[in-house]
Amino acid sequence: MIENASEDLKCDVLIFITTSSEQDALKTAAKEAGVGFRRRNMNEVGEYFQLGIIGATRVNAVRTKMGPFSHGGSAAKAIIFKIASGATAIIQLGMAFGIDPNLQNAGDVLVSTSIIPYDDRDVVAEGIVCEVMPAAQQGIDDAIEGADSIDQSAATRGSIQPSARPHPELFGSRTGVVGRVLGAFTPRRFATLWRDMLRSPSPAKQHTYQTIYPRVLRHHAKPSLLELLKREENRGGYGHRIQFGGMLSGGARIFSSQYLKELVNSVPNAEDGIIGGDMEGVGLLSISPPEDPLWVVVKGISDFADENRGSIDLDEVRKALFKDQRRTACQNSARFVLRALANAEKI
C-alpha cells in the first residue's frame, strides 16, 4: 500500500518518463546522483516517484502512457501533475529517434529547442487516379469486339488513360505484375478483364491525396531549461554527443525512412535544424501558452524510425542490439538531465 503523499508531490521540476526502460534508467541515474526514487501516491492524481532535492531543485518523476493522446498520456498527465505539484518546469526524458544515421549515433542525446507538432496537418485531394471515361468504355467494347485483331498493348493503351490507372506501378513496365502475366491472357480475355474491373461496384472516381503542413508551428522550449542544459553541455565529460535543435513530435510510431524524410522536408524548418523526434513531447504543449513554455524534451537516440526499426522483432540478434541501444539512450538522457540539475547552482 502506497501512502497518500500530496505534500511530497510539491516540487520545482517534474521529469516525465514513459517506458520501463526509461524508468529503470532514471532510477539508476538517481542512485548515481545520490538521491532517492521512492514510489509515492497522491489519491487525486495517482502515482509518482519522489527523487528529492537535486542541486537546488526539488524533483519528482511521473510515468505516462506512450504517446500524447490517451488517458494517462503525456498531455493529460502534464496538465494534472503540473497543477497538483506546483512545478514550474517539466522535462520529458527517454528515447527518441534520430533523423540521420550518418551524422548521429544511437545514444546521442537530443535537446529540443523547439517542438514541431506534425499531427497538425492537412490531408487534401491531389487529383483523380481512376475515372471511367466514355471514350475509355467505348474503347474497351471495341477491344472486345475486335479482340482477335488487336494486340495486347492496344488493349491497355487505347482503353484506359495512362494516368488514370489505379496502380501505375503495376503497369509501368513489362516487368511489373501485369507485364509478367500478360502472356497468359489473350487480347480478348484482357479486354474483358478490364471491362469487368471498371464495371465493378467500386467508386467510379478515386482521388490521390497529399499531406501538407501549412499550420504546423514551431513551439519553443523553456529558455531557463535550455540554458541549464547548455551549461551542462559546456561542462563536457560525456562520451556521447549532445545536440540542440527542433524535434518532431506526434502520435505516430514511425518505421519508414521515406515518411520521416517527407516530414523533415515538409514541416517548417528550424533555425537550428531538425535533430529527431518523439511521441510524447507534443503533449507538453498543453500545459502552457506558447509565449511562456514550461517544458523541454531531452531524449537519447534509440533508433532512426526506419524500416530496420520496424522489423527488429524478427531477428533475435538485432533485437538484443536494439535493446542495448534503448538502454543506452535512456541512461544517457537521464544522467545528462540529473547532472545538469545537480550542477545548476554552480554558476
Place this chain on the structure above:
Amino acid sequence: MSKLNSFFGSKGSKFSHPLLTFLEGIQADRKEIEVSRPKDTLGFKAAKIYLHITADEKQQPPAEYAWDDELNAHLVTSGIRSITADNEKMRFALGLRFGFKRAESRFGDGFFNAVLAMVVREEGFAEHQEVKRILNYVSTDQPYMHGNGYSDCREMIERAIGDQANSLVKDLKYTLEQAEDILAGAMAKYLDERFSVSDRERLGWL
C-alpha cells in the same frame, strides 16, 4: 547609390512597433490600454492589448494588438496607463514575468523559486492580503545562501521588482499608495499563475 541607403540613419535603431508610431503621431484627449487575459478552463488564454483612444471628444473603437512584452514596456515608459487598477495589476503581473526571465534562466527553476519566495516573504509583499493568501499555497525550498549565487539571484529579482515599481510611480504617475497596491496585486497574480494556485483551488486540491 544603393537602395539600401534609405535604411541607414532613419529607422530600426531601437525597438519599434506600429502602435508606438501611431501613438507618437496622434493628438488624443485620452490614451489608455486594456489588457485582456481571459481565464481558460485551466490557466489563461493568450493576452491581448486593447488601445482606447478619445480624440476630439470622440471615443474611437478599441484597437486590438497581441501581447508583446517589449511593446508593453514601451507603452509603460510612454506613460500609458491601463483602464483600471485591477487591469494594471494583470498588466504588471506579465511585466514581472518578463522582468524575472533573466534570473530564472540564469539560476534555474529550483533556485529561482526559492529565492523569489524568500524575497516576497521578507520584503513586505506578505503584508498585502492578496499575496498573503497565495503564499499560503506556495511551497519552495530554502535556498543555499552562502554562495555568490544567492546574492546575485536576489539582486536580480529585487532589481526586476524595482523596475516595475519605479515605472508605476515615475512613468505612470501613480501615487505611492496606489503603486504599492498595484505592485502587490501584480505579484499575487504572478505567483498564483506560476505555482498553479487558483487552478489547484478550482480542482479542489487545496
